Amino acid sequence: MPGGPAAPRPPVAGGAAGPPATSGPAAAAPPAPSGAAAPGRPPGRPRDATADGAIIEAVLRLLEEGATIGELSMERIAREAGVGKATLYRRWRGKEALMLDVMRSLxxxxxxxxxxxxxxxxxxxxxxxRRRALAKRHSALLRAVVAHVRAHPGLWKEYHDTVIQRRRELLLAVLRRGMAAGEIRATEDLDLLADLFVGPMLTRAMMHEWRDLPDGLSERIVDTVLDGVRSRN
Known part of the structure; x- marks a missing residue:
């Protein structure tokens, strides 16, 4: 999700259309790069948010034009963004770290x-x-970026470990709270419970992309599963 007019960005996962935070000169800075700064970088040197945005926009633009991750070199990205290669390496340790932030920008x-x-x-x-799945269905760019990242196991694993796993931990924390409050049977396996709640949505979103994801689906899934796992007094 800078060097000439950029193609319209996809809707964010919340479902609203519009450019992501990296679009436009007045936009907010993109997520902090995941790669450590290169050795020898002067301490306290300020980051240039404009350069960060230009670099991420350049990668998205190249992907929109049909380039694959394998075809993108740090030299090509720097040239497209109008920055020096050293600028990239001060922010990201390599292409995979940069691609992780490109994924996060969407x-x-x-x-x-x-x-x-x-x-x-x-x-x-x-x-x-649900809203993330709808955004992906309606955005060719988002589908392309996800496909590129998933084709690189190391990159996908890092995204899973740093982004997807964090979301699962939020779900597990809610389920633990439900067990502690007596709203959910404490005898249930926590990981299995998490799968019971998210499984139907993920199946429809990823395996059956022709199926509708209507408003109210989240409530229907939660209420159906809760009815089966609720404590019986």
Whole structure:
């Protein structure tokens, strides 16, 4: 999600259309790069958010034009962004670290459950998955970036470990709270419970992409599963 007019960015996972944070000169800075700074970088040297945005925009533009991750070199990216190669390496240790931030630039931050209602928090987390799936279906760019990243196991694993796993931990925390409050049977396997809640949404979103993802689906899934795992007094 800078060097000439950029193609329109896809809708964010929240479903609203519009450019991501990296679009435009007045936009907010992209997520902090995951790669460590190169050895020898002067301490305290300020980051140039404009360069960060130009680099990520350059990668997205090249992918839109049909380039694959394998075809993108750091030299080519720097040239497209109008920066020196050293500028890239001061921000990212290599292409995989840069691609991880490109992937993150097309994603919105994970939702934070309110912590008041286990049922409502579960709906919030599933609704994020539903809206993310809708954004992917409606965005050729987002589909392309996801496909490129998944084709590189090391890159996909890092994205999973740093982004997807964080979202799962949020879900597990909500389920633990439900067990502690007596709303969910404490005898249930926590990981299995998590799969029961997210499984139906992921199946429809990823394996059956022709199936609808209508409003209210998150509530229906949560209420159906909760009815089966609720404590019986």
């Amino acid at each position: 994603d919105e931050g994970h939702p934070e459950p309110a912590g008041e209602s286990v049922r409502d928090d579960l709906v919030t987390l599933l609704e994020f998955i």
